Structures are given as structure tokens and as C-alpha cells.
Amino acid sequence: MKPSRFEYVLPRSIEEAVAARVEHADTVVLSGGQSLVPTLNFRLSNPEAVIDLRLVPGLDDVRVEGEWIHVGGRTRQRDLELDDAVHAANPLIRETLHHVAHPVIRNRGTVGGSIAHADPSAELPCLLLCLDGEVVAHGPSGARTIDAQDLFEFILSTTLEPDEILTEVRFPVLPERTGWCFTEFARRHGDFALAGVAATLTLADDGTIAWGQLAACGVTTTPVRLVAVEDALLDDAADPSRFREIAALAADVVTVPDDESCSSAYRRDLLVGLVERALRTSWQRATERATARTSREVTS
Numbered sequence: 019m020k021p022s023r024f025e026y027v028l029p030r031s032i033e034e035a036v037a038a039r040v041e042h043a044d045t046v047v048l049s050g051g052q053s054l055v056p057t058l059n060f061r062l063s064n065p066e067a068v069i070d071l072r073l074v075p076g077l078d079d080v081r082v083e084g085e086w087i088h089v090g091g092r093t094r095q096r097d098l099e100l101d102d103a104v105h106a107a108n109p110l111i112r113e114t115l116h117h118v119a120h121p122v123i124r125n126r127g128t129v130g131g132s133i134a135h136a137d138p139s140a141e142l143p144c145l146l147l148c149l150d151g152e153v154v155a156h157g158p159s160g161a162r163t164i165d166a167q168d169l170f171e172f173i174l175s176t177t178l179e180p181d182e183i184l185t186e187v188r189f190p191v192l193p194e195r196t197g198w199c200f201t202e203f204a205r206r207h208g209d210f211a212l213a214g215v216a217a218t219l220t221l222a223d224d225g226t227i228a229w230g231q232l233a234a235c236g237v238t239t240t241p242v243r244l245v246a247v248e249d250a251l252l253d254d255a256a257d258p259s260r261f262r263e264i265a266a267l268a269a270d271v272v273t274v275p276d277d278e279s280c281s282s283a284y285r286r287d288l289l290v291g292l293v294e295r296a297l298r299t300s301w302q303r304a305t306e307r308a309t310a311r312t313s314r315e316v317t318s
């Protein structure tokens with residue numbers, strides 16, 4: 019099918035892009051087009067205007083600065099995945115991007131596009147939520163920062179206003195003594211996952227677990243933090259021998275009903291298994307990092 023008629027707007031600055039958002043009653047933003055173009059072609063979306071961001075300068079800048087990794091909203095997913103400075107600052111980002119669709123899609127799909135699209139099964143919103151990341155949105159009254167925990171509202175719905183444009187995504191640098199893992203299960207590699215989990219685990223100086231951060235995708239109407247699991251990890255007695263029991267606390271977040279892919283009960287079991295795997299991998303990596311750091315300190 020072909021899309022219904024729309025006005026095509028090609029702004030050359032973020033101010034022009036926002037002005038176009040304000041001028042037209044119903045607009046969409048064209049970033050990588052990997053989700054938008056099919057919805058236009060199937061006429062699931064019939065906007066008055068399509069605002070193409072490709073000539074807006076600065077939207078694909080990536081830089082690691084202090085404790086934050088700044089990623090321009092229109093940065094291609096593949097460029098972020100291949101960025102070695104980003105990988106050194108936070109290896110969970112590359113591991114997560116590896117699960118997003120196929121390289122061909124990631125060549126065009128953008129980081130901001132995926133987050134603004136807010137598919138509950140998508141990996142990048144889940145990553146952002148797990149890491150306590152944030153986004154910057156530009157609107158008619160300027161820029162504002164939105165924490166990941168305040169961003170995702172419902173299926174394909176965020177707290178971005180209709181006249182705002184997401185211009186930057188910020189991920190924190192991974193702290194010392196911290197391990198990481200992104201794991202998911204999809205019927206075929208590159209398909210949207212039935213469930214996925216992003217995790218980090220930080221060790222105290224004595225090697226015990228200090229805290230963990232976990233989020234899941236594909237299990238409810240938004241990406242979701244696994245708060246019960248995180249709370250259990252704060253217990254003094256939390257150690258790898260209890261990971262299976264702790265992972266079981268994730269099951270209650272699943273609200274997706276039985277569908278053509280699997281039953282809700284299967285998805286709950288799957289999530290618990292993925293959380294246990296994510297905890298074990300994160301713990302092992304955190305231990306290796308802490309050991310490598312200690313030997314560096316001893317030899318210097």
C-alpha cells in the first residue's frame with residue numbers, strides 16, 4: 019500500500035523542526051523510518067505532516083563525558099554499537115544493540131527513534147530504564163530532561179508532548195566493580211523477543227553484592243524495572259546460591275496474556291530463567307572486573 023497524502027517537512031535546525039510540530043495539527047517525526055514507514059504505508063498512521071530530521075545538525079553526535087554517554091537522537095543504532103569509546107564506557111550498550119533486529123535494520127534505525135517509538139518489546143527502552151538513563155526533549159519552550167522512569171507510559175506511548183522532539187539520549191558510564199548482561203529469547207535471532215532482560219550488578223569492596231539494576235521487555239505494556247528482584251539483592255544474605263530464588267520474584271510483572279507466540283505462564287517461566295541467567299552473567303563479569311582492578315592496583 020501507499021501512504022495517504024502528507025506534507026513533507028525538511029527542517030535545518032531543531033527550532034525549525036519544533037516550529038513544524040507546532041504549525042501542523044498532527045505530525046510524525048521521520049528518524050530512521052524503520053517503524054514509521056511501514057505504519058504510514060499500511061495507513062495505520064495518517065499524519066498531516068512528516069518531519070524528516072536528516073538535515074538537522076548535531077543529532078548524530080556521540081560523546082563520552084564524565085559519568086555520561088551522550089547520544090544524539092538520530093544516531094544510527096549500528097554506529098552506537100560499533101563505537102569503541104562507548105563500548106569501553108559501558109559494554110552493556112553494545113551487548114543490547116546486538117539483539118535489536120538485524121544489522122540492516124540497525125544501519126538505518128536510530129537510538130532516539132526506538133526510544134520515542136516505545137515498543138514494549140524493544141531492547142533500547144529496556145536498556146535505558148535499567149541504567150536509569152535520561153532523554154532530552156526540545157519543545158516550543160526550550161529543552162527539558164526526562165528520566166527513563168518517567169518516560170514510558172503505555173504500548174507505543176511516552177510522556178513526550180506532541181510538539182516535542184527527542185534530541186538526545188543519555189546512558190550512564192558503567193560504575194567500577196559492576197558486571198552487566200542483556201539476554202533475551204526470540205523465536206529467530208532478530209525477531210522481537212518474547213522476553214528480554216537487561217541487568218547490572220555492582221560488588222562492594224569485600225566482594226559481596228552491593229546492588230543490582232534490572233529491567234525487562236516484552237512482558238507488560240512498557241519496559242519494566244524488576245523492583246522485587248532489586249530489593250532482594252540488597253539483602254545481606256544475597257549471593258549467587260540464591261539467584262534462582264531471587265529470579266523467581268520477577269514472575270509477577272508479566273501481564274501479557276496468552277497470545278499466538280506463547281502462553282502467559284510460559285512467558286513468566288521464561289522471564290524467571292532470563293533473570294537468573296542475567297544475574298549469573300553479571301555477577302561473573304563483576305567479579306572478573308573487580309579482580310582485574312585489584313591486580314592493577316597491586317602491580318602499580
Ligand SMILES: Cc1cc2nc3c(=O)[nH]c(=O)nc-3n(C[C@H](O)[C@H](O)[C@H](O)COP(=O)(O)OP(=O)(O)OC[C@H]3O[C@@H](n4cnc5c(N)ncnc54)[C@H](O)[C@@H]3O)c2cc1C
Nearest residue numbers: 047049050051052053054119127128131132134140141184
Ligand atoms: C524487520 C524489523 C525488525 C525489527 N526488530 C526489532 C527488534 O528486534 N527490536 C527493536 O527494538 N526494534 C526492532 N525493529 C524496529 C527498529 O529498531 C526501529 O529502528 C525502531 O523501532 C524505530 O527507530 P527509527 O529510527 O527507525 O524510528 P522511526 O521509524 O523513524 O520513528 C518511529 C516513531 O518514533 C517517532 N520518533 C522518531 N524519532 C523521534 C524523535 N527524535 N522525537 C520524537 N519522536 C520521534 C516517530 O514519529 C515514529 O512515531 C525492527 C524493525 C524492522 C523493520
